[in-house]
Structures are given as C-alpha cells and as structure tokens.
Amino acid sequence: MSLISKDGALRVAFTLNGRETTVETVTSRVLSDLLRDDMNLKGTRVSCGRTVCGACSVLVDGFPRAACSTFAFEVEGRDVQTIEGVEAPDGTLDPVQAAFAAKSAFQCGFCTSGMILLAKSLLATHPDPDRATIIAWISSNICRCTGYELIVEAVQDAARAMREGPKS
Amino acid sequence: MFHSPSARQVARTPADLAPMPLYRPETISEALAALHESGGTIYAGGTDFFAGVRQGLSPKALIWVAAIAEMKGCTIDSNGLHMGALNTHDESVAAPELDAVPGLAEAWSKIATVRIRHQATLGGNLMARRERYELSILLTALGATARMVGPELQVDMPVQDLWQADLEKTPLLASITIPLDNAPMLAYERSMRPTFTQALCRRGQALRCVMATEWLQPWFKDAPLDADAGQMMSGLPADFHDPAVSRAHLVRAGSVFLKRQIARLEDLA
Numbered sequence: 001m002s003l004i005s006k007d008g009a010l011r012v013a014f015t016l017n018g019r020e021t022t023v024e025t026v027t028s029r030v031l032s033d034l035l036r037d038d039m040n041l042k043g044t045r046v047s048c049g050r051t052v053c054g055a056c057s058v059l060v061d062g063f064p065r066a067a068c069s070t071f072a073f074e075v076e077g078r079d080v081q082t083i084e085g086v087e088a089p090d091g092t093l094d095p096v097q098a099a100f101a102a103k104s105a106f107q108c109g110f111c112t113s114g115m116i117l118l119a120k121s122l123l124a125t126h127p128d129p130d131r132a133t134i135i136a137w138i139s140s141n142i143c144r145c146t147g148y149e150l151i152v153e154a155v156q157d158a159a160r161a162m163r164e165g166p167k168s
Numbered sequence: 169m170f171h172s173p174s175a176r177q178v179a180r181t182p183a184d185l186a187p188m189p190l191y192r193p194e195t196i197s198e199a200l201a202a203l204h205e206s207g208g209t210i211y212a213g214g215t216d217f218f219a220g221v222r223q224g225l226s227p228k229a230l231i232w233v234a235a236i237a238e239m240k241g242c243t244i245d246s247n248g249l250h251m252g253a254l255n256t257h258d259e260s261v262a263a264p265e266l267d268a269v270p271g272l273a274e275a276w277s278k279i280a281t282v283r284i285r286h287q288a289t290l291g292g293n294l295m296a297r298r299e300r301y302e303l304s305i306l307l308t309a310l311g312a313t314a315r316m317v318g319p320e321l322q323v324d325m326p327v328q329d330l331w332q333a334d335l336e337k338t339p340l341l342a343s344i345t346i347p348l349d350n351a352p353m354l355a356y357e358r359s360m361r362p363t364f365t366q367a368l369c370r371r372g373q374a375l376r377c378v379m380a381t382e383w384l385q386p387w388f389k390d391a392p393l394d395a396d397a398g399q400m401m402s403g404l405p406a407d408f409h410d411p412a413v414s415r416a417h418l419v420r421a422g423s424v425f426l427k428r429q430i431a432r433l434e435d436l437a
C-alpha cells in the first residue's frame with residue numbers, strides 16, 4: 001500500500017550537514033520551515049516562497065534545490081547541506097565563502113547563502129567553468145543588489161583557488 | 169485603514185497548509201487507487217505546485233508520484249518516441265532518443281534555469297496548464313499525444329486537447345508520444361518571450377506552426393511546405409491578442425520569424 005502517513009504525522013531520517021538526523025514532523029512541513037523554525041538553522045533565507053528566487057537554496061545530494069518548495073518528506077534518506085555546513089569545523093571558510101568575502105560579492109546578503117551553495121554545486125561538477133556556464137548557473141537565483149558581476153567574479157576566483165589548492 | 173485588521177497582507181504560504189495524508193505510489197495503479205481513495209493532488213517535482221499553494225491550492229492529500237518507475241525514461245518503437253511524464257527537463261534533454269527529432273533537445277534545453285531543470289518534470293509542465301509554460305507549444309507543433317490514465321479508462325489525446333481535458337476519469341498523465349513518421353524536425357523561437365514564442369515542425373512535405381503568448385493557449389496552423397509565411401500568420405484568430413501584444417504585431421513579427429524558421433529547418437533537412 002502506498003499510504004505513508006494517514007494523519008499527516010511522519011518521521012524523516014536524512015543526513016544534515018554530514019550528521020545523521022531524524023525528525024518528527026508533518027507532511028505539510030516544507031524544508032525551509034523545518035530548518036529555520038524547528039532546527040534553528042536561520043542561514044537558509046526565504047523570500048518568494050514559490051521556487052523562483054532561490055534565496056532558500058540548499059544542496060540535496062549535492063544539487064541546489066529551493067527549500068521553500070521542497071516538502072521535508074522529500075529528503076528522506078538524502079544528503080542535505082545548508083550554509084551552516086559549508087565552513088570547516090574549525091571555522092575556516094570554504095573557498096567559495098572566502099572568494100565571496102574577498103570580492104564583496106554581496107550587499108544586503110539575503111541571496112548569499114543560496115548563491116554560495118549554488119556555486120559550490122557548480123564547482124563540484126565543473127571545476128573550471130567558463131563564464132557562460134557560471135552565468136547559466138547563477139541565473140538560477142535572483143540577486144537584487146549586486147548586478148551579478150561580482151558574484152560571477154567570486155565564482156571564478158573560487159574555482160581558481162580550488163584548482164590551485166591551499167596556499168602553504 | 170485600507171485593510172481590516174484581519175485581512176491578509178501577503179498571499180498564503182506553505183506554512184498555511186494543514187498536515188494531510190501522504191501517499192507514495194510505486195506503480196500507476198497504486199497512484200490511481202490513492203487518488204480515488206483520497207481525492208488528493210498529484211505531486212511530482214513541486215516547482216509549480218508551490219506557486220499553486222500561494223494562489224490558494226489546499227490539497228486534501230498528496231500523491232507523491234516520484235517513485236513510479238513506469239512513468240520515467242524514453243523509448244522508441246514503431247509508434248514513435250515515448251517520454252515518461254516524470255522525466256525532468258534535464259533527463260529529457262540528455263536522453264539520446266531525443267535525437268530522433270532534430271531540434272527538440274536544443275529547444276527543450278532553453279526552458280527554465282539549471283536549478284529548475286533538475287527538478288521540474290514534463291508531466292508537471294503540461295498538467296499545470298499554465299499558458300506561459302512551453303512544452304505544450306513544442307509538443308503541439310510535433311503532433312504529440314498524451315496518455316491519460318484513470319481507474320477504468322486510458323485515453324491517448326492530442327497534447328493541445330489537455331487544456332480542456334476533463335480530468336475526472338483520467339487524472340494521471342503517464343507519458344507523451346511523438347510520432348516519428350516523415351522524420352519530424354523542430355525549430356523554436358523564444359527570443360521574444362514573454363511577448364510571444366513560435367514553434368515550427370517540418371514533417372515531410374508538411375509544416376505545423378504554433379504561436380503562443382504569455383496569456384494565450386497555443387494556436388496552431390498546418391500548411392504545405394511551400395506555404396507563404398505571411399498567409400499562414402494571417403490565419404491567427406481575431407481574438408488572438410493579450411494585454412502585452414496586439415494581433416497585428418503577432419501577424420507581422422510572427423511572419424518574419426516564421427520565414428527564418430522555415431529557412432532554419434531547410435538547413436537542418
């Protein structure tokens with residue numbers, strides 16, 4: 001029988017920022033509310049709430065997905081990464097974060113966690129992306145402040161830094 | 169005060185949804201049974217569903233169809249190219265079977281963004297029945313049929329009939345078939361979007377041109393290969409215009425694009 005929950009209550013087990021996690025939730029809970037309101041992970045921003053702007057992007061199995069438009073039950077058994085899981089445990093910034101900071105690739109910062117995760121996914125699959133590829137990916141999300149150019153440059157810088165490895 | 173204190177200042181959000189029964193069918197018959205039992209809503213990639221929630225959609229139950237293997241993949245047989253309704257835009261474009269219709273993968277790859285293409289499905293694009301979505305335009309040009317299934321009935325209908333289809337008896341779109349006789353090929357022009365888009369299919373000695381705007385359901389015209397572009401466009405119905413574009417402009421600009429697209433397909437042939 002295909003009924004998973006009759007009364008709307010359910011348990012979801014998934015990996016969150018590298019940790020096995022199980023939550024008791026309801027079928028109508030979306031991932032962004034689960035993260036922000038139930039797990040106090042406020043780095044995932046919510047703006048349009050309808051899949052368009054990408055401010056709420058998280059990585060699900062390494063690919064960007066709008067958390068505002070993903071039910072919590074959809075991540076059962078999957079790997080979820082939020083902005084809180086991007087920096088190293090000792091607080092060292094990820095190369096993409098470092099490049100965004102160095103370039104000031106943000107103004108209000110509302111889109112930034114989504115943009116950084118988008119860029120991480122891009123660079124995981126395209127270590128040396130050309131400008132057109134970066135633009136194609138970055139256009140998935142909306143930034144109302146920067147005009148995108150600094151974001152594109154930050155992604156190029158991060159790609160370079162990741163290819164060259166850590167400076168000794 | 170313009171609004172009473174109880175009036176909502178913003179549209180509904182997913183947080184307004186009440187917990188509801190959830191089904192995860194693994195076969196089409198399980199999905200149909202779940203629909204029958206619950207009166208619920210089909211949920212595929214969800215990229216349109218949440219726009220619906222913001223517009224008031226409040227499902228009684230969710231039928232999450234993502235695990236139905238028989239609604240995925242592409243195959244070719246003597247009836248044509250079959251595409252599962254659950255294929256995402258990315259999966260469809262990457263399928264080698266699409267090479268059977270030159271121009272289709274290229275046109276499809278222009279739809280939406282990287283993030284959306286990974287998640288949004290063919291079935292959801294058609295069944296959302298929103299004029300601004302483009303697969304209806306491409307598939308109408310290609311003379312595709314939609315396989316709609318219900319507990320007691322299975323119907324193959326032209327894609328353009330989905331707009332008016334009664335979904336009571338056959339609520340689930342299982343797959344799409346493009347006939348491959350006379351080697352169809354496709355050209356698609358979306359540079360004027362959202363004002364209008366135009367798809368053109370050449371199939372042997374016949375053309376089918378589709379015009380669509382942000383707000384109007386696609387219009388199509390069949391004509392012989394040597395038809396005059398201006399004459400084809402002058403067949404646009406008198407009421408084919410919307411707040412952003414006049415019929416006269418659509419006829420004029422549509423003719424220019426059509427000439428170009430006919431030449432493009434001549435080159436492809």
Ligand SMILES: Cc1cc2nc3c(=O)[nH]c(=O)nc-3n(C[C@H](O)[C@H](O)[C@H](O)COP(=O)(O)OP(=O)(O)OC[C@H]3O[C@@H](n4cnc5c(N)ncnc54)[C@H](O)[C@@H]3O)c2cc1C
Nearest residue numbers: 212213214215216217280288289291292293295301302341
């Ligand atoms: C930011 C953004 C940009 C976009 N850009 C474009 C674009 O450029 N061009 C374009 O054409 N589209 C575009 N889209 C639309 C997108 O392609 C559709 O939202 C998507 O294809 C819907 O598929 P889904 O699987 O997400 O559907 P869902 O959201 O899961 O479902 C949509 C509707 O279809 C119904 N449904 C789904 N599958 C079936 C089925 N198999 N049988 C019966 N009913 C079903 C659902 O009940 C629901 O009513 C865009 C969307 C977004 C969010």
Ligand code: FES
Nearest residue numbers: 047048049054068
């Ligand atoms: S807030 Fe999720 S896509 Fe805009």
Ligand code: FES
Nearest residue numbers: 107109143144145
């Ligand atoms: S920095 Fe403000 S929206 Fe991007």
